[in-house]
Amino acid sequence: MEKAKHNETELKALKEEMSHMWRLVLSQLQKCKQAYLTNDTELAREVISREKRVNTFELKIDSDCENYIALFAPVAVDLRLVLSLMKISGALERIADFAEGIAKHVTIEDFHPITAKLKEDLKIETMFDTVISMLSDSFAALESENTKLSGKILQKDDEVDTLFMEGKEFLAKYVQKESSYSKCVLETLLVLRKLERIGDHCSNTVEEIVFYIDAKVLKHVKSRE
Amino acid sequence: MIEAKNVNFYYGDFHALKDISLEIEANSVTAFIGPSGCGKSTFLRLLNRMNDLIAGTRLEGSCLVNGKNIYDKSVDVDVLRKDIGMVFQKPNPFPKSIFENVAYGLKVNRMGNKAEISARVEQSLKDSALWDEVKDKLNKSAYELSGGQQQRLCIARALAVKPSVILMDEPASALDPISTSKIEELIYNLKANYTIVIVTHNMQQAARVSDKTGFFMLGELIEFDETKRMFISPQKKQTQNYITGRFG
Ligand SMILES: Nc1ncnc2c1ncn2[C@@H]1O[C@H](COP(=O)(O)OP(=O)(O)O)[C@@H](O)[C@H]1O
Ligand SMILES: [Mg+2]
Numbered sequence: 001m002e003k004a005k006h007n008e009t010e011l012k013a014l015k016e017e018m019s020h021m022w023r024l025v026l027s028q029l030q031k032c033k034q035a036y037l038t039n040d041t042e043l044a045r046e047v048i049s050r051e052k053r054v055n056t057f058e059l060k061i062d063s064d065c066e067n068y069i070a071l072f073a074p075v076a077v078d079l080r081l082v083l084s085l086m087k088i089s090g091a092l093e094r095i096a097d098f099a100e101g102i103a104k105h106v107t108i109e110d111f112h113p114i115t116a117k118l119k120e121d122l123k124i125e126t127m128f129d130t131v132i133s134m135l136s137d138s139f140a141a142l143e144s145e146n147t148k149l150s151g152k153i154l155q156k157d158d159e160v161d162t163l164f165m166e167g168k169e170f171l172a173k174y175v176q177k178e179s180s181y182s183k184c185v186l187e188t189l190l191v192l193r194k195l196e197r198i199g200d201h202c203s204n205t206v207e208e209i210v211f212y213i214d215a216k217v218l219k220h221v222k223s224r225e
Numbered sequence: 226m227i228e229a230k231n232v233n234f235y236y237g238d239f240h241a242l243k244d245i246s247l248e249i250e251a252n253s254v255t256a257f258i259g260p261s262g263c264g265k266s267t268f269l270r271l272l273n274r275m276n277d278l279i280a281g282t283r284l285e286g287s288c289l290v291n292g293k294n295i296y297d298k299s300v301d302v303d304v305l306r307k308d309i310g311m312v313f314q315k316p317n318p319f320p321k322s323i324f325e326n327v328a329y330g331l332k333v334n335r336m337g338n339k340a341e342i343s344a345r346v347e348q349s350l351k352d353s354a355l356w357d358e359v360k361d362k363l364n365k366s367a368y369e370l371s372g373g374q375q376q377r378l379c380i381a382r383a384l385a386v387k388p389s390v391i392l393m394d395e396p397a398s399a400l401d402p403i404s405t406s407k408i409e410e411l412i413y414n415l416k417a418n419y420t421i422v423i424v425t426h427n428m429q430q431a432a433r434v435s436d437k438t439g440f441f442m443l444g445e446l447i448e449f450d451e452t453k454r455m456f457i458s459p460q461k462k463q464t465q466n467y468i469t470g471r472f473g
Pocket of ligand 2: 265394
């Protein structure tokens with residue numbers, strides 16, 4: 001059927017655009033981790049300058065989804081796909097925003113250096129790795145249209161939350177001993193908070209993918225067990 | 226309100242409806258969709274025994290309306306068709322005046338005196354959203370009306386005898402978009418007082434007007450569910466393929 005073919009082409013283009021955006025955000029997050037762990041201000045500036053590209057993707061995907069809805073009046077799986085792509089593009093944009101925010105902390109790092117020891121105590125690398133794996137696993141789920149891993153990804157969000165809470169406790173004690181580091185502690189707390197928010201947005205994308213593929217709504221369900 | 230139980234229907238040897246069971250609630254709009262020839266009209270016609278008019282047909286199972294089997298020997302088919310009215314794809318007004326078209330059923334069934342009939346005609350034309358357009362030319366021939374107006378006249382004619390159910394077989398498929406949206410709005414408003422069952426090949430129309438949707442294929446009722454659910458997350462692969470246009 002002609003209409004069906006046309007429809008498939010259109011959906012394929014939308015998905016392709018989404019995978020480009022996804023790769024870009026993933027690389028932003030990886031570079032941001034690298035920049036943060038090695039105090040690489042050069043790399044941090046690159047992350048900051050590439051943030052605009054992510055915004056452009058979001059606008060493009062949203063307007064393409066709007067056009068598709070207006071012209072194709074999609075239903076069922078097609079409707080669920082565009083609705084979820086619109087929300088995912090919003091979530092990815094927020095994730096990239098936080099990555100940019102963390103990169104900005106790196107560029108002002110000179111004023112209040114955070115020690116490698118503190119980074120280790122706070123398990124910041126683990127936090128980065130966890131949110132990066134959440135993001136790449138949810139991307140894989142969308143590409144393969146398989147939601148088997150969704151429970152695992154959502155569990156990682158709980159791990160990130162725990163790391164954030166523990167980190168916060170740790171910093172509270174730390175600042176009492178090392179009051180000259182108070183500015184650094186505040187900055188670091190903001191970084192932890194951003195990583196925790198990135199975890200939340202990764203969860204949102206997973207929930208959208210489950211809505212698209214399994215037509216189930218996971219959102220705001222308290223118990224994920 | 227309407228209940229089909231294990232309905233099988235045959236045109237001679239041809240098995241046109243296969244083991245259909247469903248329930249339709251009062252004051253709701255139910256839409257039937259599916260590829261042409263899948264049995265939508267056949268099923269609709271069963272509900273007011275229009276298939277009785279076709280020779281060589283056979284029905285198994287039962288159709289209950291308000292708990293009563295409409296195929297029971299005691300049922301008077303004329304009374305039944307008064308209670309379960311029907312509107313067809315092509316507007317089919319009688320070659321009479323606008324007033325006489327709507328008054329027809331009332332007169333045949335001796336429902337009321339002259340004044341009562343007049344009042345009922347006016348109310349029916351108002352209910353079918355046609356009154357303002359025809360109130361000054363009630364004695365003009367129905368054929369002077371546009372296609373969309375003729376269809377609303379046919380709806381007024383069906384409403385005049387105070388049915389509880391109105392069956393509509395592709396009521397807007399011969400109409401332009403503006404007339405179509407008037408009919409859809411009408412259907413939406415009528416459900417406050419009537420139970421409506423509509424067959425449509427226009428999926429978006431089913432989505433817009435109905436509370437529940439049934440998807441037929443090759444004589445089977447593949448899926449029957451809340452319209453919202455059918456169009457967001459249908460449970461059967463065949464339904465999904467059909468409504469998303471990935472068919473054949
Ligand atoms: N009067 C009839 N005599 C024999 N076969 C019929 C008659 N009416 C319909 N059919 C057959 O029954 C099947 C269902 O027809 P119908 O109910 O009109 O389908 P739909 O309304 O879904 O297009 C079709 O295969 C059609 O050819
Ligand atoms: Mg038909």
